[in-house]
Amino acid sequence: MARTVWYPGHMAKGLKQLRALSEKIDIVIEIRDARAPEVTASAFSSGIAKFKPLWVILSKKDLADDKATKDWLSHYKKKGINAWAFNLRRPSFGGFLRALSKLRPSYRELRLVVVGVPNVGKSLFLNQLVGKKASPVGGVPGITRGVSWYKGKGFMVADSPGIVDPKAGAAVHRCLAWLAGSRSDVIGGYHNIALDFLAYLEERNLLKVALASWDIEITEGEPEKVLESIGKRLGCLAPGGSVDMERAGKLLLDSFSAGKLGKITLELPEQPFCSPEEGK
Numbered sequence: 001m002a003r004t005v006w007y008p009g010h011m012a013k014g015l016k017q018l019r020a021l022s023e024k025i026d027i028v029i030e031i032r033d034a035r036a037p038e039v040t041a042s043a044f045s046s047g048i049a050k051f052k053p054l055w056v057i058l059s060k061k062d063l064a065d066d067k068a069t070k071d072w073l074s075h076y077k078k079k080g081i082n083a084w085a086f087n088l089r090r091p092s093f094g095g096f097l098r099a100l101s102k103l104r105p106s107y108r109e110l111r112l113v114v115v116g117v118p119n120v121g122k123s124l125f126l127n128q129l130v131g132k133k134a135s136p137v138g139g140v141p142g143i144t145r146g147v148s149w150y151k152g153k154g155f156m157v158a159d160s161p162g163i164v165d166p167k168a169g170a171a172v173h174r175c176l177a178w179l180a181g182s183r184s185d186v187i188g189g190y191h192n193i194a195l196d197f198l199a200y201l202e203e204r205n206l207l208k209v210a211l212a213s214w215d216i217e218i219t220e221g222e223p224e225k226v227l228e229s230i231g232k233r234l235g236c237l238a239p240g241g242s243v244d245m246e247r248a249g250k251l252l253l254d255s256f257s258a259g260k261l262g263k264i265t266l267e268l269p270e271q272p273f274c275s276p277e278e279g280k
């Protein structure tokens, strides 16, 4: 039977390493994807946040809807959570660094740990913070495999592997796969994950906007037909002339990751991806 979740061994190991580190940490910096800040919330920080200050960074601001990002920031502010949003490829950390420096103990460097689900930009954030390419960055989930410390100006910062909540269900894994945070090839294939993505965009009235630049006909309620049109438009043809749906699905998801579908946010504070009762 096809797998519905992706939870490789390095995630369980990473979670153990993070728990062992908890005592030494001054601030937990949790990176979430601005396009889906609740689905990409970290299981680790929800536990540790009771004991350590938690700062939330919404990454990929350049790929998210600007109004939605503003709404998320005020939502977190109302909840008393310190939250920031950045395009981590070109961040302006001025205010953030000033706020950090206020928390430095007089007798030693500040100790930070960067946590989050896979592929949200933890290592890129860390590299920008320390001002060099310290930790490897990549567009597929699972690049960082263990916890490592790096030195910045007045602080030490630990990178950690992307970890999905071990209790997260198939729906969350599928949404993470749309955001390149879970492995589509492992949890059902690009064709299936892309169909799910198209159905979700339609449900949220985002489909027409997302596909506007490709100028294709959209058949409502028929994601299979929409994906076929995308495949034709992008030249994903199999021998014999039929559409290679697996390739079309991958190209659609890659286009979303690269921002080619425009600035799109998948969940809003008043309309999250799924309610807690539905079981994430």
Ligand SMILES: Nc1nc2c(ncn2[C@@H]2O[C@H](COP(=O)(O)OP(=O)(O)OP(=O)(O)O)[C@@H](O)[C@H]2O)c(=O)[nH]1
Residues within 6 Å of the ligand: 059, 060, 061, 062, 063, 086, 087, 088, 089, 116, 117, 118, 119, 120, 121, 122, 123, 124, 125, 136, 137, 138, 139, 140, 141, 142, 143, 144, 145, 160, 161, 162, 163
């Ligand atoms: N456009 C854009 N891309 C980003 C941003 N932040 C990260 N990325 C890209 O997202 C991908 C993942 O970045 P990483 O820093 O490797 O993510 P990670 O969370 O460390 O990933 P794992 O170690 O695999 O868990 C890379 O292709 C980054 O260039 C951002 O703010 N904007």
Ligand SMILES: [Mg+2]
Residues within 6 Å of the ligand: 122, 123, 124, 136, 137, 143, 144, 159, 160, 161, 162
């Ligand atoms: Mg990483």
